Amino acid sequence: MLETEIIKRGDDSGNGALIKYTSSTGAVVKSIGIPQSWQTTLGPTWCYVLEGDDLTLIDPGCHGSVDYLEQGLEELGYSLTAVDRIVVSHGHMDHSGSCLPVVQKSGAKLWAHEVYGSMLQADRWEMQSAWRREVQGFDAFEKSETVTRVKEHHERNRLLTLDQPVTDELQSGGLTFYYTPGHSPDELCVLFDQMLFSGDHILPLITPHPSVVMSYENYKSTLPEAYRGGNEIYGLKVLLTSLKRMAALDGDITVLPAHRAFHRGKLNPIGLERATEILEHHRNRCHELTDIMKTGPIDLASLTTKYFSGRELEEQNFFLAFNEIMSHIELMQEAGDVSATLDSDNGILWSNGLAPNALLRWEGTTLFSDLIDRL
């Protein structure tokens, strides 16, 4: 267990807060609650500050938040120019959005997984646009501020250079890097002493969105050569495999996540058992989907609408909800529990065997559960 001290209280979600963690071996890590630059209930991105041979920052936060980072560092007794290394858990904008100004101001080296490096140059939003246009109900999302921000984020980060492309189990200066794809194809967890910085891979209170297998074919050509032989980096199965791997780490480890470490005025300490809880959440979601599908063949959009309700289905959220359901159907399809057939002769299936007008048929089995056990 870690000793936790709130050095400075931020708001109720932890925006602007400073927290100090001390392990039983005396290792110290400090964190800064970096606010997002947009309205969100997510709360801050927790940036972790590690003082070893090098001064390391894990996840500097979103674009437009550098002043908060700089102020937090100063209150902790560091200057931004003293930072030697920036480690990015994954390329999403709330984690790596401020990398460019932080690298420019500090001169620090940028460390991230090698897939992160390959993603910097690709026009990833455009590469997925073909299938998105085929789904009704995505228009509101396509026109949303979120999409504008994602595009700007990619555009800005084209100017970044990855100084250290990290691969699985790399060790450096007391840090061990684990490649844990699934939420994102470039996700890293980082072990330091008894602390595992989990990025978005393991979060308290909320479950990170799984990516979808279909993205693999869309992005394959942009990946490093070693990743082009078959999908091991996208989809729910990949996420669950990565969760099992972290759950099996040895030792008295506390998980330090990038979100919700503090929420509604309370700390939310978690251990590795949270990885298993998240896995069971997804297994349960598959079971719940069979409950809807047992009433008869259904298309993906209708399944999404029947499964979620209220805020989760608001226009702009429909894209995320649809993806969440698709990731589970992909797994059940692989296990042999679900088959998809086109309801007319003139459609084509996506690379994952699904399509907006395909009807999903449940075979009456729950082989997905054995598949999850065997991962």
Ligand SMILES: [Zn+2]
């Ligand atoms: Zn995040």
